[in-house]
Structures are given as structure tokens and as C-alpha cells.
Amino acid sequence: MALGFIKKVFTFGKDKPVEEQQVPEEHLTPTEAAALEAESEPHSREEDLPVSPVDPVATVEMETAGGPAADDFAELSDREMESEVEAEPEAVEEDLPPILPGAEENTEIGLVPLSLLKAESEAGTEASPVAEPVLPKGFATRAEVVAEPEVPAPRLSWYQRLRAGLARTSSQLTGQISALFTKRKLDDQTLEDLEDLLIQSDLGVETAMRITGALSSERYGKDVTGEDVSRIMAAEISKVLTPVAKPLQLDLNHKPHVILVVGVNGTGKTTTIGKLAAKLSGSGLKVMLAAGDTFRAAAIEQLKIWADRTGSEFIGTKLGADAAGLAYDAFEQARAKKSDVLIIDTAGRLQNKAELMAELEKIVRVLGKLDPDAPHTVLQTLDATTGQNALQQVEIFRNVAGVSGLIMTKLDGTARGGILVGIAAKHKLPVYFIGVGEGVDDLEPFEADDFAKAIAGLTH
């Protein structure tokens, strides 16, 4: 065995210069040579292998955390753009939450955790087991004490996460309402003050008036508690939301049913597409995902990973390519492959708003050439932490892309969910799902009653 070569390989990247350590083989005694060989064995472990100077995870993290400014892309050459798109998918996968609980522990498909391998190899090299002393009653070995199982933190139900997300809205509101009604009979002044509070919580003038109207007809001139107001508020909000809480209807005669997903960047389009794809493919439908956000390399990358993880087909193009062209190709391919559902991602930010709107209009127009009814669903994602701005976003995207339904995301964060009530009252667009986390299962059908109770701070 060429000892010099082995030493070179196993000492790569270490502080000591390789030359210093090299001793010609013939100058060693057999014992020294054997000792040296033995010493080199443990270095074959993963952690001593050279590390690539560029960390792809860090690169993608940087982009997903907001991405480079629009102008940054102008300076990329085509080749650079392509290489960004072709980056190893594993790099981003580490960032994404696991698809199935416990999937990483699956040994049935030939994957064995590294820790198990290490434990096995250590067990094999042990000289002989040392007999544990038997301790008297009342004593315990340190290992026994340390090995006490940790109780895992219970995973919150989606409703608990929704309530936690809406806690800011609800506790602020209920706190102020309680303060308003302490030792006061319901009169015109308290009703007016209540109306102001409700409007400030993004519920909208119409809903605020509904609530004060209902309260007035039930309790005018009588004592009112914060609890009374919360109950009436939940009932009135539920009345506004119930007509818009609808399931997303798929017409599978279309083959594919085309869903175009639009919305401002960062509102959760790509993640929501992944969650939808998981639900659809999980129920046996053939799904194709198209990366129509050709503006951001990480978005293409992210969608490809979701496609792989959900067993969906994927179609993408290079960064900066015509998104409408991609949508057209995707529709043709999905037809040829007899996909049930085609979901098309779009960019949320281009250099300017006019350009973004022109691109969306073109995508809709081009899809209509292949099927006058396509896109069959236009979904808009709304970030629940944005408040009043979401109202304008619906206005704009509805006009340009003909939004037919909404999904509100990030309701698990510090959400300002009141705005969904305002949007429902004004636009009356269906709300299909709500996002309550970043995981694949964190997409729940929208339930008017649950949502209304969570805003009013009532327990389920």
C-alpha cells in the first residue's frame, strides 16, 4: 500500500503541512508502519472529508429570505443564471420541513441513520463488556438518571395554532372591549366606541356596524359584559364568513384542471402550491407543477423540490425566460401526460408593477388559447400579517388575473386576521384554505365558525 498517498488523502485540509508528516515507507520499522496505518483508519469518517468552500444551503437561504433585489439579476449572465437554477436540490431540502413525520427514520428503503452505524462499529471494537456493579436499593447509576426519557413538546392542533396566530388581534380587541363595558350600560356612546374598536381591528365598517347593530337590538339599556360582546361578535363574523368558506372545486373533465397561483412575493405562493400538491397527489391525482416564477432562481428550485417530495411532475425553464411561454408548454405537456391538475406558480415581484401585471395578463391570455375556460381556478395567496394592504392586493390581482378564490397564509404567526373579514365582506370571493405553518400538512380548509371564534377570543 502506498503509505505516502494514504497519508496525503487522510490529512487533507489539516493544519500540519502534508510534507512534514511524510516519512518514506522504507524508513519505518514494521511496528511503526502498522501503527501509522492503524492511526489513519478513523480518518475515513465523513467529518474529515474536505468541505466545499461554497455552502449551497447558505446561498439558497439568502435568497429565500427575501432574495436578491430585482436589479441584482440584471447583472447575471445567462450561464450564471442557469447554474443557479441547476444547483443541487438537496441544498434547499434541508431548509424545508419534513414531508412526513418520521420519514427520515425510515430504514425500509435502505437508509440507516449514521448514529446506528457508529454505535454498531463501536460495539464491534469493544474489548470486553465491563460488568455493571449492582447498587443497593435507593441508588441509581448516573446513566440510569441521565437516560430518563424526555417528554416531547405536544404538537399544537391547527386550531390552537390559528388561535395563537390571531391572539394579537383577539386579545387586543377583547381587552379593549372589556375595558369599555366595565360597569356601563349599553348606550349610544359605548356603541360608537365599540364600532371604532372593531374598525381598527381591520374588520371593516360593514361588519363593525353589523356587530353593534346586533348588540344594540339584544342588550340596549342593559348591562353588558365583554363575554356578551365576544359571543355576538363571533356570531356576526361567522355570518359574513360562512358564504365565502367554500371548497376548491375541481373539474376533472378538463384534464388538466389548471390552477394559476398569483399574489405578492413572499405571501406563500410556492409553499401553498407544495401543500396543495401533497393533498392532491396524496389522494391519487396526477399533478404537475409549473415554475412560472421565472424571476427568482430560488423559487424555481423550491418548486422543483416540492414536486419531487409530493410525487408531482415538474416543468421549469431558465431564469428570466418568458413565463407565459412556460405556462403554454406546461399546459400542453400536462395534457399529453394526462395530468389531472396543473398548478402554475407565478412571480410576485418584477422590476415594476406594470411589468408584473402585463406578465400575468399574458399568462391568462395564452392559457385561454388552449382552452377558453383556462385557467379554471385563479388562486391568490394573502399574508395574514399584512393587514389593510391585503385589501388592495385583492383589488389589483382580481382586476388583472381574474382571481376566483383566496388562501390566507401565515395565520399561525402574529396574524391580523380581521382583514379576511373585511375582504370577505367587500369582495365576497371564496376562501378555500388557510395556512397555519410551514409544514406540508399546515393547510386547512377554511371554516367560518372556527375563524370567527378565534378572532373573538372564544375557546373552541
Ligand SMILES: Nc1nc2c(ncn2[C@@H]2O[C@H](COP(=O)(O)OP(=O)(O)OP(=O)(O)O)[C@@H](O)[C@H]2O)c(=O)[nH]1
Ligand atoms: N408561518 C408560516 N409561514 C409560511 C406559511 N406559508 C408560507 N410561509 C413561509 O413564507 C415564506 C414565503 O413563502 P413562499 O412560498 O416562498 O412565498 P412566495 O409567494 O412563493 O414568494 P416569492 O417566490 O418570493 O414570490 C417562506 O419562508 C414560507 O415557508 C404559513 O402558513 N405559515
